[in-house]
Amino acid sequence: MSTKTKRFGITDTILLVLSASYYLLLLTVFKPCGPKEDGSFMVCQWSWRAVLVLAALTLILSIVRFVIAENNIRLGLSIAILSQSVAAIFIPGTIIPLCMMESMRCHEYTKQGNFVLAILIAAAAVVDIVLKVKAKYSKKK
Amino acid sequence: MRFEIKLAIKNIKGHWGRSAALFALAALLACSIFGGSIIIRSLQNGLRSYEKRLGADIIVIPEEAAGEGTFESILLQGIPGYFYMDMDVLEAIRGLEGVKAASPQFYLASASSGCCDTLVQIIGFDPDSDFSVKPWILENYGKMINDGDVIVGSDIRIPENKSFRFYNVECRAVAKLGKTGTGLDSAIYADMNTIQRMMESADKIGFDYFESVEPENAVSSVLIDVTDGYEVRDVARKINLEFEGVRAISSKDMVSGISEGLSGVSKVVGGLIVFIWGLSIAVLIVSFNMIVNERVGELALLRIIGGTKKMLAGVLLWETIIISVGGGLLGNALASLVIISFSDILRDALKVPLLLTNGWIIGIVFLFSVLVSTIVCVLTSVIAANRITSKDTALILREGL
Amino acid sequence: MNLSAKNVSFKYYGKKKKKPIFELCSTSLDVPEGKLTAIIGHSGSGKSTLLSILAGVLRPEKGDVTVGNVDIYSLSDRERSFYRNKNIGVIPQGNSSLKHLTVFENISLPYEMYGDGVPRENIDAILRQFGLIELSDEPACGLSGGEQRRLAIVRAIVRKPSIILADEPTGDLDEDNRKNVLSELKKMTMSGTTVLMVTHDKEAEGYADQVFKMENGVLL
Structure with missing residues (x-):
């Protein structure tokens, strides 16, 4: 049986705002250093690019959640957003290395900015999942 | 669970807009005192380590x-x-x-x-x-x-x-x-x-x-x-x-030069905290008064079905405690996340030594600021609650619920 | 359980507290057990004030109120509130409910207040009788004026109190529901419940065993 829910709930809005901020801030404030004089990039560039792809996907999924009214699909999208944010937390510095000096931009801005926003998105996704599962369960009752 | 707590939780859920606004104020109160204290302590800590x-x-x-x-x-x-x-x-x-x-x-x-x-x-x-x-x-x-x-x-x-x-x-x-x-x-x-x-x-x-x-x-x-x-x-x-x-x-002159700069930063942070607190407390007093006025009928109803004055005050008190503790914890969690993550950026921006204070001090300041903001919220709500619980229920009944 | 008031008086003062804006003159009243008593009168005549004094929520300046054999104003606030919860059902004027709670949660409040078990079946039966069973899980804010009124009545009578004090119980109700409420109150007196209602409703007088009139704070 399909269950439709309100599309513009508070967690939906929070997730969309956070995802948009995540993507835009990674593109601007949390961007690592640009290319070196010889045109080559430092190692942190690859880590940032990977995180940026995840941020773009998270934003797309958050927008799709606004369009779709079907509760089960929205629940699935929230789980996907949660998984992506958790993965994003571990990309800079753990899965893909950053530059070796911690006073560099990639450590101070990219890694920390990514950490804070990915944590907030993951927390919002968890709240959304709990609320949706709870609503589903209480409807069944 | 006690009736007062159960009803307080239902009231918070039932008026989520109102609760969210108070929650945000409590978060602001707690995180301003927490964030400000941690930054000031970390600056002092940085100065000590610089001197050493x-x-x-x-x-x-x-x-x-x-x-x-x-x-x-x-x-x-x-x-x-x-x-x-x-x-x-x-x-x-x-x-x-x-x-x-x-x-x-x-x-x-x-x-x-x-x-x-x-x-x-x-x-x-x-x-x-x-x-x-x-x-x-x-x-x-x-x-x-x-x-x-x-x-x-x-x-x-x-x-x-x-x-x-x-x-x-x-x-x-x-x-x-x-x-x-x-x-x-x-x-x-x-x-x-x-x-x-x-x-x-x-x-x-x-x-x-x-x-x-x-x-x-x-x-x-x-x-x-x-x-x-x-x-x-x-x-x-x-x-x-x-x-x-x-x-x-x-080196004393070098340190005292920075120390003078720090006292300026501390003054700005302190001034900001005082401003945020003043504004938040004023907003809290006005909000609680408005909320209590809006809820006069609700409280009179509880009274006529057998609620004591103490019970009514208890419901209001528990609502405030739940909101302010929750708001304080969330506000401080967000402030910790931001301050701990971006302390190096802050150090670079201020151009002064900044060394995050110990974990256990952060923990104590975290809990202390939640406690202080909760006490302030409770005190402001008590003023409003006292006004309403001392008002005769009959006056409300006479005016209609 | 009978209800009596002896020489009770009360004054309402304006904001400056110099001159009373309303005075309930020394009033005595006996509401016999198992009877439906009505007090009729215009707005502002003092009916609701008298009802509040009898309900134990407004201490009179002078006089005593006895419910059963208990002088209720000799009790502490806690004792009096507990006594009211167990023995007196009050139907206040207007829409009285906690709007964010469901109909069922509103009805359960008198039970939950002192940790008594909530008898789901009894509540469902009475909700059915008053046509509210379909709305049981709906929040009270969505109810119409008439439904709100019925909710207040159900909440007051659900514990089968010995005394019911009703302030305009038929206000906001349509013809069918008005009759239903009045007959229900009347029926309750048959099982020994004492009912006192204040009303404008002329038809309600027909159901009363005794009728008092009130004018300018004086019970005639």
């Missing part, structure tokens, strides 16, 4: 390095720099009255190296005469470093093979120093022989750092330990009078 790491009573540097602020940039912001003066100064200083010990240091900015993709400050010291870096190395490494060994600041990650290469000189990283919250965290320390080899190699491959000074006779700074009983400032003044082209700065 300087480790000398007087530092003598070339006059132009003092004038251009190069030395301060190295110490505070970790911007690599170099300046040199003739080694003769060292021997002359050693002969001065009141100088217990004097030890040279060499500053070299690395060229882009495999380790860091950026310039690194390399600081060379003389293990025989040093009294400033040695204690830190012994604390972190347990013994003195050998020729070719380097010890790195806390911001530099040691590669897997522990090897660094500066100006074609191969070095082995043996230990990492503790964090100081200063520019010295991104510096690399090496002994005299190692740094001499680097300087000579740099000279050979065309880096003309030394200008008129011969590399083997170059020194960047002289650290002085003053004999007990002598005034540090007097010794510094004497050096400034007797030697041309150098500047002797007492």
Whole structure:
């Protein structure tokens, strides 16, 4: 049986705002250093690019959640957003290395900015999942 | 669960807009006191660690390095720099009255190296005469470093093979120093022989750092330990009078200069906290009064079905406690996340040493600020609750619910 | 359980508290057990004030109120509130409910207040009788004026109190529901419940065993 829910709930809005901020801030404030004089990039560039792809996907999924009214699909999208944010937390510095000096931009801005926003998105996704599962369960009752 | 708590939870859920606004205010109250206190404590902590790491009573540097602020940039912001003066100064200083010990240091900015993709400050010291870096190395490494060994600041990650290469000189990283919250965290320390080899190699491959000074006779700074009983400032003044082209700065003056800057920052942070608190408390008082007025009928209803005045006050009190504790915890969690994550950016922006305070102090301040903001919320709500619970239910019944 | 008031008086003062804006003159009243007593009168005549004094929520300046054999104003606030919860059902004027709670949660409040078990079946039966069973899990804010009124009545009578004090119980109700409420109150007197209602409703007088009139704070 399909269950439709309100599309513009508070967690939906929070997730969309956070995802948009995540993507835009990674593109601007949390961007690592640009290319070196010889045109080559430092190692942190690859880590940032990977995180940026995840941020773009998270934003797309958050927008799709606004369009779709079907509760089960929205629940699935929230789980996907949660998984992506958790993965994003571990990309800079753990899965893909950053530059070796911690006073560099990639450590101070990219890694920390990514950490804070990915944590907030993951927390919002968890709240959304709990609320949706709870609503589903209480409807069944 | 007690009726008051159960009803308070239902009331919070039932009026989520109102609850969310109060929740946000409680979060703001708690996080302003928490964030402000942690920043101020971390600045003080940074200053203490800076003073400790300087480790000398007087530092003598070339006059132009003092004038251009190069030395301060190295110490505070970790911007690599170099300046040199003739080694003769060292021997002359050693002969001065009141100088217990004097030890040279060499500053070299690395060229882009495999380790860091950026310039690194390399600081060379003389293990025989040093009294400033040695204690830190012994604390972190347990013994003195050998020729070719380097010890790195806390911001530099040691590669897997522990090897660094500066100006074609191969070095082995043996230990990492503790964090100081200063520019010295991104510096690399090496002994005299190692740094001499680097300087000579740099000279050979065309880096003309030394200008008129011969590399083997170059020194960047002289650290002085003053004999007990002598005034540090007097010794510094004497050096400034007797030697041309150098500047002797007492570390106390360096620290007090930053300390004055910090007191300005602390005043701004303190002012902000007072402003946020004043505004929030005013908004809370108005909000609670409005909410209670709106809820007069609701409370009168509870009274006529058998609720005591104490029970009514209990419901209002529990609502406030749940909202303010929840808001405080969330506000502080967000503030911790931001402050801990971005403390280095703040340090760079303020250009002062900033070393995050201990975890357990953060924990205590976290709980304390939640407690204080909860007490303030409860007090403001009690004023409003008292007004309504002392109002005769009959007056409300007469007016209609 | 009978209800009596002896020489009770009360004054309402304006904001400046100099001159009373309303005065309930020394009033005595006996509401016999198992009877439906009505007090009729215009707005502002003092009916609701008298009802509040009898309900134990407004201490009179003078006089005593006895419910059963208990002088309720000799009790502490806690004792009096507990006594009211167990023995007196009050139907206040207007829409009285906690709007964010469901109909069922509103009805359960008198039970939950002192930790008594909530008898789901009894509540469902009475909700059915008053046509509210379909709305049981709906929040009270969505109810119409008439439904709100019925909710207040159900909440007052659900514990089968010995005394019911009703302030305009038929206000906002349609013809069918008005009759239903009045007959229900009347039926309750048959099982020994004492009912006192204040009303404008002329038809309600027909159901009363005794009728008092009130004018300018004086019970005639």
